[in-house]
Amino acid sequence: MGNYIIRRIASAIVTFLGITILVYFMSTLAPGSPLDALLADPGMTKEEIARHATELGLDKPVYIQYFTWLKELLHGNMGFSYTTYRPVAEVVTERIGATLLLTVTAILLSYIIGIPLGLFSALKPYSAADYSISTIAFIMTGIPGFFLGMILIYIFAVKLRVLPYGGMYDPSGGNQVLGVIQHLILPALAIAMPEIGKILRQVRANMLEVLNEDYVRTARAKGVKEWRVIIVHAFRNTLIPLVTIFSGSVPFMIGGSVVVERVFGWPGLGTLMVDSITKRDYPVIMGISVIITVVVLVTNLLVDVLYAYLDPRITYN
Numbered sequence: 001m002g003n004y005i006i007r008r009i010a011s012a013i014v015t016f017l018g019i020t021i022l023v024y025f026m027s028t029l030a031p032g033s034p035l036d037a038l039l040a041d042p043g044m045t046k047e048e049i050a051r052h053a054t055e056l057g058l059d060k061p062v063y064i065q066y067f068t069w070l071k072e073l074l075h076g077n078m079g080f081s082y083t084t085y086r087p088v089a090e091v092v093t094e095r096i097g098a099t100l101l102l103t104v105t106a107i108l109l110s111y112i113i114g115i116p117l118g119l120f121s122a123l124k125p126y127s128a129a130d131y132s133i134s135t136i137a138f139i140m141t142g143i144p145g146f147f148l149g150m151i152l153i154y155i156f157a158v159k160l161r162v163l164p165y166g167g168m169y170d171p172s173g174g175n176q177v178l179g180v181i182q183h184l185i186l187p188a189l190a191i192a193m194p195e196i197g198k199i200l201r202q203v204r205a206n207m208l209e210v211l212n213e214d215y216v217r218t219a220r221a222k223g224v225k226e227w228r229v230i231i232v233h234a235f236r237n238t239l240i241p242l243v244t245i246f247s248g249s250v251p252f253m254i255g256g257s258v259v260v261e262r263v264f265g266w267p268g269l270g271t272l273m274v275d276s277i278t279k280r281d282y283p284v285i286m287g288i289s290v291i292i293t294v295v296v297l298v299t300n301l302l303v304d305v306l307y308a309y310l311d312p313r314i315t316y317n
Contacts, residue, residue, distance in 0.1 A: 008304065012297040023289045024066045027282050034058065034082040034280045056082060069286060078290070079283035083276075088287035092269065096291065098168060099268035101180075102261070103253050105188040110195035110249065115242075117196070118203025119230070125208060133200065141197035145256040149190035149263040156186060166265035187264040191256050195249050202245055206238040240307060247303040251296045 034056065035049055053059045057068060072079055078088035121133045140148075157165030163186055164170070170179030210216060211234055219229045261270030269288050276284040 005301070005305070008301050012301065015297060016293055019293050020070070020286065020289065021066065024069065024282070024286060025062060027277070027280070027285050028062050028065075030277070030280065032280050034282065065282075069283070073286075073290065078287040081276075081284050082281045083279050083284075088283045091272070091284060092287045092291060095267060095269050095272045098266060099254075099257060099261070099270065102184065102187055102191070102257055102266060102268055103250075105184055106191035106195070106253050106257075107246075107249060109188055109192040110199055111242075113192070114196040114199030115203055118200040119207060119235070121200065121204045122207035122211065123230070130204075134204070137197035137200040139197075140193045141201070143194065144259075145190050145194060146259040146263050148193055149187065149260050152186045152190055153264075168267050183264075183266075187257075187260050187266050190260050190263070191253050194256075195245075195253065198245055198249075199242065202241050203238055206241050207234060210234045210237050243303055243306055247300050250299045251292075254292050254295065 035053060035058065050059070057065055060068075069079060078092070080087055081091055084091065117133055117137075121130045124130050153165045156163045164179075164183050165186070166183075168180060168183050169176060170182070207230075216229060216233055219233050220226075224233075257266075257268065258270035258273050260266070261268045262274050265271070269291070272284065273288050275281075276288070
């Protein structure tokens with residue numbers, strides 16, 4: 001196991017470098033420049049603009065800019081924002097809590113709702129309830145999160161007026177905890193609903209297969225209580241597919257939160273990323289990309305280790 005983890009870490013480092021190179025070069029290929037705001041100022045001379053470009057290192061080739069950024073990152077420095085002139089680490093730290101709250105809530109909702117619905121659907125196969133749940137799951141899986149977000153806003157914020165449609169805090173200054181929860185519901189559901197469909201379908205398919213296995217029939221023949229047969233004997237064998245879904249859910253939900261946060265005005269990394277892309281703030285774009293890449297790579301490594309714990313037949317040599 002130790003050798004496997006070392007190999008995975010080495011592979012993750014190579015992957016990390018590849019992702020950062022791709023993101024940096026794609027950012028610089030986009031139309032526009034971090035100096036656009038200065039160029040729009042009629043009183044700004046060419047000499048002053050050139051001086052700003054030199055100060056920011058934008059006068060150098062792109063590959064030199066990347067290696068300069070990477071060198072600073074290896075020393076623990078993410079650089080300074082081109083627009084606010086604040087340390088990127090400070091800017092990202094202010095927003096990461098909101099994104100973690102939204103993403104973790106969405107993951108919990110997807111499993112809390114998806115697993116029971118999948119179990120119910122598997123225990124009543126080919127019934128009207130099963131067909132209804134499966135149809136809803138299929139629809140939820142195919143609709144993008146931002147479109148779901150707009151539908152939820154229209155239903156619950158515009159028509160019913162039971163939930164707020166944007167921001168994170170109650171502007172009236174009331175109970176802040178309750179205000180955050182109310183503002184959290186709609187964006188978390190918008191991110192979670194596609195994953196609920198995936199989890200539901202996976203649990204249903206695996207439970208239908210497992211419930212026909214000999215060891216399940218043997219447990220029932222021995223008089224084991226039905227709930228124990230379902231939870232202990234059958235559901236345990238669906239955990240590995242669920243762990244696989246989880247490893248794919250993390251990057252999907254983090255990526256989905258970028259657009260959903262913008263739709264709901266949620267003050268997280270997603271909103272910051274969109275604003276930074278618009279302003280060509282390369283250091284902030286790279287800082288957010290580093291955080292997301294590290295989270296995804298670490299999650300995938302932990303999931304692989306968890307496989308061996310859940311299924312003793314899996315060994316890493």
